[in-house]
Amino acid sequence: MRFAPARFAPATPVRVNLASDTQTRPTPGMRAAMAAAEVGDEQAGSDPTVWALCDRVAARLGKEAAMFLPSGTMANQVALATHCRPGDQVLAHEDAHILTSEAGAQSAITGVLVHGLPGPRGQFDVAALESAITSPSRYSPPQRLVEVEQTANRGGGACWPADLLCAVAACARAHGLTTHMDGARLLNAEVALGAPAAVQAAGYDSVWLDFTKGLGAPMGAVLCGSADFIDRAWLWKQRLGGAMRQGGIAAAACLYALDHHVARLAEDHANARALAAGMAEVPGLLVEPPETNLVFFDTARTGMSAAAFAARLAAVGVLVSVVEGTRARACLHLDVSTAQVEEALAAMRTAAG
Ligand SMILES: *Cc1c(COP(=O)(O)O)cnc(C)c1O
Numbered sequence: 307m308r309f310a311p312a313r314f315a316p317a318t319p320v321r322v323n324l325a326s327d328t329q330t331r332p333t334p335g336m337r338a339a340m341a342a343a344e345v346g347d348e349q350a351g352s353d354p355t356v357w358a359l360c361d362r363v364a365a366r367l368g369k370e371a372a373m374f375l376p377s378g379t380m381a382n383q384v385a386l387a388t389h390c391r392p393g394d395q396v397l398a399h400e401d402a403h404i405l406t407s408e409a410g411a412q413s414a415i416t417g418v419l420v421h422g423l424p425g426p427r428g429q430f431d432v433a434a435l436e437s438a439i440t441s442p443s444r445y446s447p448p449q450r451l452v453e454v455e456q457t458a459n460r461g462g463g464a465c466w467p468a469d470l471l472c473a474v475a476a477c478a479r480a481h482g483l484t485t486h487m488d489g490a491r492l493l494n495a496e497v498a499l500g501a502p503a504a505v506q507a508a509g510y511d512s513v514w515l516d517f518t519k520g521l522g523a524p525m526g527a528v529l530c531g532s533a534d535f536i537d538r539a540w541l542w543k544q545r546l547g548g549a550m551r552q553g554g555i556a557a558a559a560c561l562y563a564l565d566h567h568v569a570r571l572a573e574d575h576a577n578a579r580a581l582a583a584g585m586a587e588v589p590g591l592l593v594e595p596p597e598t599n600l601v602f603f604d605t606a607r608t609g610m611s612a613a614a615f616a617a618r619l620a621a622v623g624v625l626v627s628v629v630e631g632t633r634a635r636a637c638l639h640l641d642v643s644t645a646q647v648e649e650a651l652a653a654m655r656t657a658a659g
Pocket residue numbers: 376377378379380382403404455457458459488490491516518527
């Protein structure tokens with residue numbers, strides 16, 4: 307097993323990149339905003355563009371304060387570390403990013419246990435949460451935090467309904483637990499549900515947005531919460547090496563994304579629906595109906611693994627990502643046009659046949 311990614315040099319030029327919404331390239335307008343950014347030393351508190359981004363995201367998510375971080379993974383781990391003490395237990399969905407995709411940071415660095423809750427589409431209900439709550443004893447790990455993911459990535463990009471988010475947060479609070487929302491794609495949910503992100507996040511003590519997914523920025527996540535929480539979170543930001551210098555160059559891209567790339571997420575969702583509808587007509591592909599920009603599908607009935615199917619597509623310049631076994635994901639974002647969706651569908655028909 308090697309940890310470093312292979313140097314990606316496709317034999318065929320990439321024509322449609324459905325591999326991930328992280329692979330968007332900064333637009334010319336975004337690059338111009340970055341080049342023009344006023345900067346300082348973020349770590350020393352003197353970068354005005356970073357402060358402008360923090361103020362704007364905190365207001366947009368209805369929280370008192372915010373901090374800029376290099377990545378969403380760091381936002382999750384800073385939040386867990388700030389809310390919890392080593393040995394504490396976090397309750398989250400069993401497919402949660404913190405459990406499946408952060409290289410075990412919750413135990414390697416943060417020192418918490420994550421207890422996975424079951425439920426369809428990456429969501430759990432109040433009954434599942436209630437049944438996982440233990441009565442305090444010196445034998446069991448202290449339960450400290452409930453975490454939700456909006457949208458649920460491995461849940462198929464599904465949106466937690468706003469009232470379920472509210473009910474889960476209320477249940478957590480009634481049991482004395484704090485709450486954290488992994489809002490990597492919260493703005494996709496805002497656009498899809500028509501429910502403001504601040505309303506969805508209202509019951510949560512902390513919440514963050516990832517700017518490198520559908521928003522199209524090259525780096526950065528913004529973590530929000532109470533002023534006291536963000537103050538304490540700075541210790542972990544510093545400790546993990548997440549305190550930056552001329553961070554304004556990156557923050558300017560994020561501000562640009564808030565101005566130009568939020569409403570257009572609806573186009574990605576429409577393209578996802580069009581892709582899924584077309585894929586449903588391809589013999590052998592089983593498609594999960596998308597709610598946002600992620601289209602998960604199963605290749606079992608083509609007789610191919612997801613990897614074999616993805617390799618056939620890659621050979622003609624169409625990239626999708628392999629989840630595991632026969633499960634794969636196609637991801638819509640600002641570098642995929644409606645015409646490219648048609649091109650991808652044509653390639654899938656050939657690859658499946
Ligand atoms: C991408 C993602 C993250 C991590 O964000 P990075 O910026 O890649 O570190 C966390 N949670 C979810 C749900 C994600 O999709």
